[in-house]
Amino acid sequence: MNEFSDLVLKLLEASENHEYYRDKECINLIASEGLKSPAVKQIMSLSTDLEGRYAEGENDLEGHVAKRYYQGQKYMREIENYSTDLIKRLFNCEWADIRLVSGTHANLATFKGLSLTSKNRKMVVTPLSCGAHISHDYAGLAGSVLGLENINHVYNIDEFNIDPDKSAHVIRAAKPGIVTFGGSLFLFPHPIKELKTVAKEVGAFIAYDASHVLGLIAGGIFQDPFGEGADFITSSTHKTFPGPQGGVILGNPKNKRLEKAIKAIQFAIFPLSTSNTHLGRLPALGIASLEMKMYGKDLAQQTVRNAQIAGQYLYENGAKVLCESKGFTRSHQIAVEVDNFGGGKKVAQNLEEANIILNKNLLPYNDQDDRDNPSGLRIGFQDVTRRGFMESDIKHLCDLILTVMMEKKKPAEVKQSVIELKNEFNQIKYGFQNLEEAIKNCKSLVK
Ligand SMILES: Cc1ncc(COP(=O)(O)O)c(C=O)c1O
Known part of the structure; x- marks a missing residue:
């Protein structure tokens, strides 16, 4: 096989692997990423x-x-x-x-x-x-x-x-x-x-x-x-x-x-x-707008609630979640300082090995040039919320995060539990499963 066709085959394989890895096997907590419904896709x-x-x-x-x-x-x-x-x-x-x-x-x-x-x-x-x-x-x-x-x-x-x-x-x-x-x-x-x-x-x-x-x-x-x-x-x-x-x-x-x-x-x-x-x-x-018109309030409220539950639970169990006195957050994200667990870079990498995907983040008191190893993690809850995570699921997820963060187990030992948790949540909520459903719901809207 020549090099060109080899590259094409590798490209196709990597693309297929990616879809399975991030969509089926990872819990995605990157605060800047969204999750489209089947109807939008x-x-x-x-x-x-x-x-x-x-x-x-x-x-x-x-x-x-x-x-x-x-x-x-x-x-x-x-x-x-x-x-x-x-x-x-x-x-x-x-x-x-x-x-x-x-x-x-x-x-x-x-x-x-x-x-x-x-x-x-x-x-x-x-x-x-x-x-x-x-x-x-x-x-x-x-x-x-x-x-x-x-x-x-x-x-x-x-x-x-x-x-x-x-x-x-x-x-x-x-x-x-x-x-x-x-x-x-x-x-x-x-x-x-x-x-x-x-x-x-x-x-x-x-x-x-x-x-x-x-x-x-x-x-x-x-x-x-x-x-x-x-x-x-x-x-x-x-x-x-x-x-x-x-x-x-x-x-x-x-x-x-x-x-x-x-x-x-x-x-x-x-x-x-x-x-x-x-x-x-x-x-x-347009379809995403319809979903937000119909489910936006419930989705937004549950997303923020989940972020606050995670903030409280991680904090109570030994993580330095910022802004405790302000209820941790009013948005979809929380910020956690992890210097005592080896810094943002190490913790984010360990979590990645356990299939929990989030990002290290500069915190306001970090030097702007410390972007490679900042003190913080930023954790977003919009993806898991749209998959239907409620309070007990969020706490279960936080336990997995804490286990890796505090090095109670090796990341590879936690990975299977992450995959199992993810597999319980493979349906999108607060949205439509297909266009037919979107159209039916659309017709029920008054204006
Ligand atoms: C506040 C803010 N503005 C703009 C952007 C850039 O958005 P995009 O990736 O769509 O260019 C981001 C990305 O995360 C962001 O956080």
Whole structure:
């Protein structure tokens, strides 16, 4: 066999192995990953022509298709418009753009559009080690691609949150064009309400990155960014929101300045940063929206409850789960300091050997450069919740985590118990098993 065909066969084998390993044998606790329902997967497998098409062009202030440069758009235009309208209704806003291929892309277009509108290159952000995403940071998209000047919010480590009073001083002194909220290590709602006035006073737009918590917001919990004062929400569509991998930007063209900002963001999407927009995901985004409309509240509440139960149980059994005095979390994730068990890198690797998949994470008091071996673990509960884990299952899972973390047994000895636990939860809850079921349920919706 020649080397080329050998590579193809190995590729196919690795792909098949991956599907079995992560979907059937591992318990997935990475806080940034989502779990699609069978109905969402089914519509994706039925959208294969769409997946190969292009729809370059402009959209209007409702987020609808305004102009396309290629022929053959008859149904694509409808698909994009319907999917946009579903998202707008779900999040109760007047404008949405779903052409973004990821959350990073949503940030790129938003930060670019808002800095063009405000003619101001300064952006106030959460420090990276305190939970911001790399795309907010001077070392990532914001600084190194867009050339924005980052100024940090002041972070209160005890509160595990932005310090509103001190950040107000920072915003007043820096006079940025954008103030951002939201993040990747994101346990408690950010103080949008408290900082809205000072942001407006200096003429800054407020951008809220909901990538991690979009599903919680769809379920009506965690926080209400628009109600609290955000101008724009940027997000992935595949973390707590259980849709296809992609991105979205939401907003409201309430006045001329916001209209101008939306137009600038649209310009940053096309022509500045897209050609094809991965159209094959759009019908699936609509089905995921229906699932969140019907089950979002229950799913969001149970996800947070499971995260809190895990926080309490791990804490009571010897793990240093952060923020005990604040109930550990109000989101889908918890943060655990594991220096006394060998550090984030070692513990995450040991857990991986036991088929428990999570990630090591910088904690706010870590040096930003300690990314290879930070003190923490970030543990997300959206996947196990969607599989139906309830309190006793979460505690069982925590026992397995503690056994590995405290080296009471070798990871390989725990692995079989992890696989057995996983095998009890191979059906997706809070969603549809197939499209037929989605359509039947859809017809029962009043509006
Ligand atoms: C807060 C935040 N924003 C943006 C992103 C990037 O999202 P994507 O992977 O969809 O580009 C992430 C990724 O985890 C994130 O945590």
